[in-house]
Amino acid sequence: MIIDCHGHYTTAPAALQKFREAQIAGFKAGSDLSMSAEFKIGDDEIRNSLENAQLKLQRARGTDLTIFSPRASAMAHHIGSETTSLRWSQACNDLIHRVVELYPDNFVGVCQLPQSPGAAPAHSAAELERCVRELGFIGCNLNPDPSGGHWTSPPLTDRHWYPLYEKMVELDVPAMVHVSSSCNPNFHATGAHYINADTTAFMQFLTGDLFVDFPTLRFIIPHGGGAVPYHWGRYRGLAQDLKRPPLADLLLKNVFFDTCVYHLPGIELLLKVIPADNILFGSEMVGAVRSIDPETGQYFDDTKRYLDALPLNEADRHKIFEANARRVFPRLDARLAKRQAQFAERNAQPARQGVNHES
Amino acid sequence: MIIDCHGHYTTAPAALQKFREAQIAGFKAGSDLSMSAEFKIGDDEIRNSLENAQLKLQRARGTDLTIFSPRASAMAHHIGSETTSLRWSQACNDLIHRVVELYPDNFVGVCQLPQSPGAAPAHSAAELERCVRELGFIGCNLNPDPSGGHWTSPPLTDRHWYPLYEKMVELDVPAMVHVSSSCNPNFHATGAHYINADTTAFMQFLTGDLFVDFPTLRFIIPHGGGAVPYHWGRYRGLAQDLKRPPLADLLLKNVFFDTCVYHLPGIELLLKVIPADNILFGSEMVGAVRSIDPETGQYFDDTKRYLDALPLNEADRHKIFEANARRVFPRLDARLAKRQAQFAERNAQPARQGVNHES
Numbered sequence: 001m002i003i004d005c006h007g008h009y010t011t012a013p014a015a016l017q018k019f020r021e022a023q024i025a026g027f028k029a030g031s032d033l034s035m036s037a038e039f040k041i042g043d044d045e046i047r048n049s050l051e052n053a054q055l056k057l058q059r060a061r062g063t064d065l066t067i068f069s070p071r072a073s074a075m076a077h078h079i080g081s082e083t084t085s086l087r088w089s090q091a092c093n094d095l096i097h098r099v100v101e102l103y104p105d106n107f108v109g110v111c112q113l114p115q116s117p118g119a120a121p122a123h124s125a126a127e128l129e130r131c132v133r134e135l136g137f138i139g140c141n142l143n144p145d146p147s148g149g150h151w152t153s154p155p156l157t158d159r160h161w162y163p164l165y166e167k168m169v170e171l172d173v174p175a176m177v178h179v180s181s182s183c184n185p186n187f188h189a190t191g192a193h194y195i196n197a198d199t200t201a202f203m204q205f206l207t208g209d210l211f212v213d214f215p216t217l218r219f220i221i222p223h224g225g226g227a228v229p230y231h232w233g234r235y236r237g238l239a240q241d242l243k244r245p246p247l248a249d250l251l252l253k254n255v256f257f258d259t260c261v262y263h264l265p266g267i268e269l270l271l272k273v274i275p276a277d278n279i280l281f282g283s284e285m286v287g288a289v290r291s292i293d294p295e296t297g298q299y300f301d302d303t304k305r306y307l308d309a310l311p312l313n314e315a316d317r318h319k320i321f322e323a324n325a326r327r328v329f330p331r332l333d334a335r336l337a338k339r340q341a342q343f344a345e346r347n348a349q350p351a352r353q354g355v356n357h358e359s
Numbered sequence: 360m361i362i363d364c365h366g367h368y369t370t371a372p373a374a375l376q377k378f379r380e381a382q383i384a385g386f387k388a389g390s391d392l393s394m395s396a397e398f399k400i401g402d403d404e405i406r407n408s409l410e411n412a413q414l415k416l417q418r419a420r421g422t423d424l425t426i427f428s429p430r431a432s433a434m435a436h437h438i439g440s441e442t443t444s445l446r447w448s449q450a451c452n453d454l455i456h457r458v459v460e461l462y463p464d465n466f467v468g469v470c471q472l473p474q475s476p477g478a479a480p481a482h483s484a485a486e487l488e489r490c491v492r493e494l495g496f497i498g499c500n501l502n503p504d505p506s507g508g509h510w511t512s513p514p515l516t517d518r519h520w521y522p523l524y525e526k527m528v529e530l531d532v533p534a535m536v537h538v539s540s541s542c543n544p545n546f547h548a549t550g551a552h553y554i555n556a557d558t559t560a561f562m563q564f565l566t567g568d569l570f571v572d573f574p575t576l577r578f579i580i581p582h583g584g585g586a587v588p589y590h591w592g593r594y595r596g597l598a599q600d601l602k603r604p605p606l607a608d609l610l611l612k613n614v615f616f617d618t619c620v621y622h623l624p625g626i627e628l629l630l631k632v633i634p635a636d637n638i639l640f641g642s643e644m645v646g647a648v649r650s651i652d653p654e655t656g657q658y659f660d661d662t663k664r665y666l667d668a669l670p671l672n673e674a675d676r677h678k679i680f681e682a683n684a685r686r687v688f689p690r691l692d693a694r695l696a697k698r699q700a701q702f703a704e705r706n707a708q709p710a711r712q713g714v715n716h717e718s
């Protein structure tokens with residue numbers, strides 16, 4: 001089974017964006033809209049939005065299941081108030097839930113959190129709990145910079161974030177560290193802000209003692225870990241110079257990297273320096289880069305192709321494509337195990353009946 | 360000849376730091392100190408500070424000449440006023456000049472600019488001109504974020520920076536894009552802020568038209584280009600999706616990367632994806648990581664060792680270790696050519712005399 005740990009609903013029906021625009025206009029005028037019948041999205045619209053995009057690409061690339069979350073760049077936690085962010089998150093998460101209901105074999109949900117600059121992370125715990133317990137989601141995307149490029153929150157290792165981590169541990173769900181769009185003109189969102197946030201989060205984890213306090217807390221650092229694998233020697237050396245434990249002990253039980261790196265040499269480096277136990281297949285599709293690489297004639301974000309081109313033994317291949325995702329997302333593992341048991345039972349019943357007929 | 364394009368005077372005599380502390384205390388008390396006799400540094404102190412550090416490592420590693428600038432993390436442009444920054448830059452640059460005077464075969468100077476948050480980059484032009492014309496420096500370090508981690512300046516492609524670029528073009532000197540320490544607790548200086556700034560600057564160059572306006576302007580992005588080579592596919596794809604020209608046309612005549620990447624797989628990737636014409640040997644020594652890699656038994660920052668371990672043809676090797684530095688720093692080339700001519704002349708005279716003796 002091939003699980004893609006990093007997909008966003010970048011192709012959502014236009015009514016979602018219309019609601020967002022109305023919400024932002026409402027906020028400016030002093031009100032906070034909730035999603036309503038005015039912005040109704042039909043099941044067929046959802047199907048259409050996926051059939052020619054994520055589902056088509058799943059089939060073409062031979063992947064099975066995408067861990068699916070709202071469009072990351074649209075989270076835009078810096079817009080409006082905490083209420084704005086909550087209602088927007090609810091609308092986006094509810095839509096992901098509908099996707100999963102329509103295509104339970106193809107998608108499983110990860111939620112957007114209703115973060116807001118200055119708001120306590122504890123306030124995100126309720127929406128996380130709703131999504132996990134009521135909608136069957138298996139994780140969340142955590143924005144380390146709800147200000148959108150001004151980096152005004154404390155580092156992820158600060159106690160500021162602990163109430164949310166307590167809820168994550170209670171629910172046994174991981175977070176992907178994922179910023180949103182940037183309102184700082186220095187940072188292009190997908191070309192700088194995303195990658196910088198990945199690198200920044202890793203260095204915060206390296207210098208802090210977060211995993212002493214939360215030994216089972218788990219984070220995925222997307223986009224191949226930002227700059228980290230390329231500078232793995234620098235990080236090993238910094239840990240040593242700072243008298244920190246070796247990285248394997250310090251954070252590799254808690255921190256994982258996806259494979260959203262869009263060329264073969266990058267994936268090759270990732271596999272060379274990061275243990276296979278810490279790599280989860282991901283493609284970010286349909287996402288940051290949507291076109292075909294003229295050097296290969298293939299989509300830049302067809303990251304499975306790079307993995308397939310490299311000499312991976314079966315055990316590591318199984319970890320990267322399936323087992324690590326099931327380990328990092330235990331609720332996914334439980335769901336898949338249940339489905340596999342149901343499937344086995346369904347297959348077993350006619351066989352027993354057959355035996356009865358013949359006896 | 361082996362030219363290291365990235366060295367900082369991280370081992371400067373203690374009196375420099377004492378001056379800095381007095382200067383910061385003075386600023387808080389309402390005055391702006393200049394370097395004075397009170398903080399006198401003797402030639403022997405300079406020699407001692409280098410003999411057991413940079414010079415010893417040059418000899419041990421077989422490198423010849425280091426392009427040498429003040430300690431980057433100590434530039435701290437966010438501290439004090441524009442005058443504070445000017446006087447601190449002058450003190451640091453004057454000390455680099457003394458290093459070069461004492462060891463003209465081992466070091467050549469690159470200056471710190473007297474940047475300050477909100478100050479016009481034009482104000483840095485005078486110190487750049489002084490360093491180049493009076494002290495014989497060959498380039499500068501340009502901080503894209505004088506706020507120290509709050510990123511309050513416009514992007515490097517903004518006209519805000521143009522007066523400084525005009526001076527750089529007039530003097531025919533490049534800049535290394537190099538931030539300083541971070542006063543934002545999110546960003547560890549050498550583990551996050553440095554690397555993020557490198558990635559950020561590259562993406563700014565990718566999205567802007569700076570090199571249309573300044574076709575001869577040249578930047579070195581240090582630390583192996585931040586995350587850029589690891590994500591080279593992402594950047595090629597983003598350029599394509601954004602309808603920008605191919606990277607080779609857009610910026611590879613103007614943007615160069617050093618080799619400050621502290622493990623073999625990182626350097627291997629860099630050589631695979633970045634043209635040899637755009638790579639300058641650098642080690643950042645004595646710098647961000649000072650210890651020995653237990654996996655190799657060698658210093659993490661002995662980057663020449665990684666290059667030596669990889670299959671480089673002679674032409675590319677010559678580019679990376681010498682020719683590119685001479686091309687990117689034309690004033691270095693002129694200086695070396697002059698020295699080589701003098702050397703040749705000195706060697707030729709006794710030979711002619713010898714011939715005369717025999718005739």
